[in-house]
Amino acid sequence: MLRWKRILLGVTGGIAAYKAADLSSKMMKLGAEVRVALTRHATEFVAPLTFQALTGNPVITDMFDPRTEQTMSHIDLARRVDIMVLAPCTANMIGKLAAGIADDWLSTAVLATRAPVLICPAMNTRMFENQVVQGNLTRLAARGFHLAPTGVGDLACGEKGQGRLIEVEQILEMIQLILAEKDLPGRKVLVTAGPTREYLDPVRFISNPSSGKMGYACARAAARRGAEVVLVSGPSRLAPPVGVNLIRVSSGREMLEACLAHFDDADVVIKAAAVVDYGSSQTRPHKIKKHEGVTTLELVKTPDILETMGQRKKQQILVGFAAETQKLVEHAQVKMDKKNLDLIVANDVAQEGAGFESDTNIVKILQRHGPIQELPLLTKDEVAGIILDRVLDLLQHREASKA
């Protein structure tokens, strides 16, 4: 969410300038107050009127334009914004900022601000790889500018390679990461997400419909709040959240190994993954043929990852999920005790808008010796935020009782 955040979006002259229109519109939808400044070259690619219509605010295009509300608008706006975002940012603007040149409204405003500045480069691959440009980016990073990565793909010049403007959703994610209150700095949070797969043969497996959305939301929220995040994910189509260390796994055993490798120094573990409980007693090396007439499968239990971590738990706050279709609270309570958890998030996956695949969830959060927190239908991002608030309470309570 960007509610009430004041954003200055600076657009410079590159073919990706058209994407800035979508960016400004999405910023507005997330509740931000957006002002847009176009460099003279940017106006060759996109019309100021587009941004004026999308943001409802006059667009700044010229340092000495008598129509902009004040003569010192670059200083005034630079003082009032919460963040400046330059997207797309050309090699020319990167060079000017690295050298401290202020020869137009946007470069002057960047020099005058104390707000964080996010630079989203976009240019031809050869230009991007040029040592001068790379040197300028390094100088800007050393001075505290936030640098977005570039994407790889087809470029407007017909070449393929590094240098594309990253996706609008990634830019929005970076803005939220920069602006979020950092109340989990120095904490290591291990999150699991998605399904696991237990293969019967090379082309068939046992799994479930978990999309990874709930776990990715937890990882994203923890990263925004300043934690070091390791996300162990089963197969998922979701884009990796910005700022997390993503480890992809497939089977329950692989998930167990990845989790244990990061468990000892973790402060918090959030286990949102839907781990398959049973796999085949033997995975066939070749596709099972129909004529073999295999009609029964012998199944064996997969390792219970959370229970294993519950047995080894020292300083870690352990948060489990319970996916149930009946007796939600009773079953969740049993899992919390058996797996030695601090919190368990119970979701009735048969309920509309809850559980697998949806963008929303309806959960009850159970705590040892505490009341049950019943939450209404919320987005998975909102649920993740509330889980982390509860985790932070537990961490602070534990530290206060040690002091």
Ligand code: PMT
């Ligand atoms: O990914 P989404 O599409 O967003 O869906 C979200 C979700 C429904 C998967 C998520 O909200 C959820 O409920 N995750 C837990 C699903 C599950 O496996 O529940 P369970 O009741 O079977 O397991 C209880 C807990 O033990 C879970 O934290 C699970 O990760 C863990 N477990 C289970 C079995 C096992 N072998 N190892 C485990 O660690």
